[in-house]
Amino acid sequence: MRSEGLRPETRVVHVPQPAVEGSRPIAMPIYQTSGFAFDDPAVMADAMGRSDGPFVYGRYTNPTVRSLEQAVAGLEGGAAAIATGSGMGAINTVLLGLLKPGDHLIAQTSLYGGTAAMINDLVGRFGIAVTYVPENDPAALRAAARPETRLVYLETISNPMTLVADLPGMCAAARELGIVSVVDNTFATGLLCRPIEHGADIVVHSTTKYLSGHTDVVGGIAVFASAELHEKVWHFAIELGASADPFAAWLSLRGMQTLALRMERHCSNARHLAGRLAAHPAVSAVHWPGLPSHPSHELAGKLLSGFGGVLSFDLAGGRPAGEKFMSSVRLALLAPSLGGVETLVLHPATTSHRSLSADELARNGIGEGTVRVAVGIEHPEDLWADLSGALA
Numbered sequence: 001m002r003s004e005g006l007r008p009e010t011r012v013v014h015v016p017q018p019a020v021e022g023s024r025p026i027a028m029p030i031y032q033t034s035g036f037a038f039d040d041p042a043v044m045a046d047a048m049g050r051s052d053g054p055f056v057y058g059r060y061t062n063p064t065v066r067s068l069e070q071a072v073a074g075l076e077g078g079a080a081a082i083a084t085g086s087g088m089g090a091i092n093t094v095l096l097g098l099l100k101p102g103d104h105l106i107a108q109t110s111l112y113g114g115t116a117a118m119i120n121d122l123v124g125r126f127g128i129a130v131t132y133v134p135e136n137d138p139a140a141l142r143a144a145a146r147p148e149t150r151l152v153y154l155e156t157i158s159n160p161m162t163l164v165a166d167l168p169g170m171c172a173a174a175r176e177l178g179i180v181s182v183v184d185n186t187f188a189t190g191l192l193c194r195p196i197e198h199g200a201d202i203v204v205h206s207t208t209k210y211l212s213g214h215t216d217v218v219g220g221i222a223v224f225a226s227a228e229l230h231e232k233v234w235h236f237a238i239e240l241g242a243s244a245d246p247f248a249a250w251l252s253l254r255g256m257q258t259l260a261l262r263m264e265r266h267c268s269n270a271r272h273l274a275g276r277l278a279a280h281p282a283v284s285a286v287h288w289p290g291l292p293s294h295p296s297h298e299l300a301g302k303l304l305s306g307f308g309g310v311l312s313f314d315l316a317g318g319r320p321a322g323e324k325f326m327s328s329v330r331l332a333l334l335a336p337s338l339g340g341v342e343t344l345v346l347h348p349a350t351t352s353h354r355s356l357s358a359d360e361l362a363r364n365g366i367g368e369g370t371v372r373v374a375v376g377i378e379h380p381e382d383l384w385a386d387l388s389g390a391l392a
């Protein structure tokens with residue numbers, strides 16, 4: 001638009017847009033705009049109802065957000081994705097987008113505390129029934145299925161006990177029964193495991209964690225194996241309004257570029273610490289799927305191309321020992337979350353899994369002396385010096 005002849009009050013509103021021709025930016029620009037203008041009313045009307053049309057409005061998607069959606073869908077081998085403002089936003093977009101009162105959900109017993117709390121809410125307030133089954137038992141899934149079962153919900157590597165789900169067996173059972181399978185792949189990322197290749201219909205992530213990797217953004221994403229399922233949930237997503245912000249999407253995109261390097265180091269550091277913790281007299285058990293003693297070790301060897309960067313361990317001295325340990329670390333930070341470059345420790349029973357009852361905590365194997373370590377990318381000897389100092 002030409003600005004000559006317009007008054008200053010109008011000119012400050014209608015800022016010029018750069019026309020980039022003959023080259024393109026290497027880094028994805030942040031499209032910090034809430035909406036898009038059209039020349040043709042018919043094109044605009046058509047765009048409002050389609051997930052794959054021209055950009056319309058920030059709650060629908062945005063070029064920076066779509067770039068993240070395409071990058072994660074590509075990594076996971078999915079048809080399309082919906083980026084959201086948090087991991088819980090992605091999980092809720094899928095659960096609320098596909099379930100209705102009277103439906104039944106099958107979930108694995110060991111789940112992230114926020115997801116477990118949401119499922120309890122669905123049961124208590126939305127009239128949805130749930131049955132919990134072990135993450136590696138397709139026969140239990142078949143036995144739990146009812147005519148009204150709509151969803152099966154799994155975690156590739158569970159939080160915080162690092163149990164690995166039998167994705168091929170569980171997703172195949174769900175598919176035979178006509179039930180949609182949803183897998184939280186936050187701990188593994190598409191670099192260590194791609195659930196869609198093992199039969200999953202939807203993959204969800206907290207991009208806050210490894211995908212972004214720098215502890216500077218909260219975000220989530222749901223990736224869909226089929227365009228049809230994506231389209232169905234997308235219509236609900238724009239009603240729900242759980243959409244990602246362009247700057248947050250940009251931070252996640254930038255973080256993802258170093259995911260492979262970071263994941264390699266997270267996994268090798270976790271191996272280093274898991275082995276040394278297992279040999280320490282103050283530690284009664286270490287939960288990391290790379291250890292031969294871990295119940296998922298064999299399955300993890302087949303499904304994952306690395307055993308992940310999160311481990312948990314039980315202190316022989318129980319809760320007092322756990323509290324002493326967490327106030328004694330100097331390098332590792334006592335903090336929520338995981339997947340960033342810094343090593344973080346927390347006490348799941350009173351933080352990430354505080355919504356679980358004593359019975360539910362016991363069912364998940366989370367004890368009073370269980371400590372979770374989200375292993376960062378520091379030098380492994382500095383990390384061991386810190387953890388062993390705190391144990392001493």
Ligand SMILES: Cc1ncc(COP(=O)(O)O)c(C=O)c1O
Nearest residue numbers: 086087088112159186206208219
């Ligand atoms: C496995 C897993 N899924 C989902 C979430 C929720 O993600 P967000 O905190 O980004 O909402 C978390 C958060 O810790 C998590 O660990």
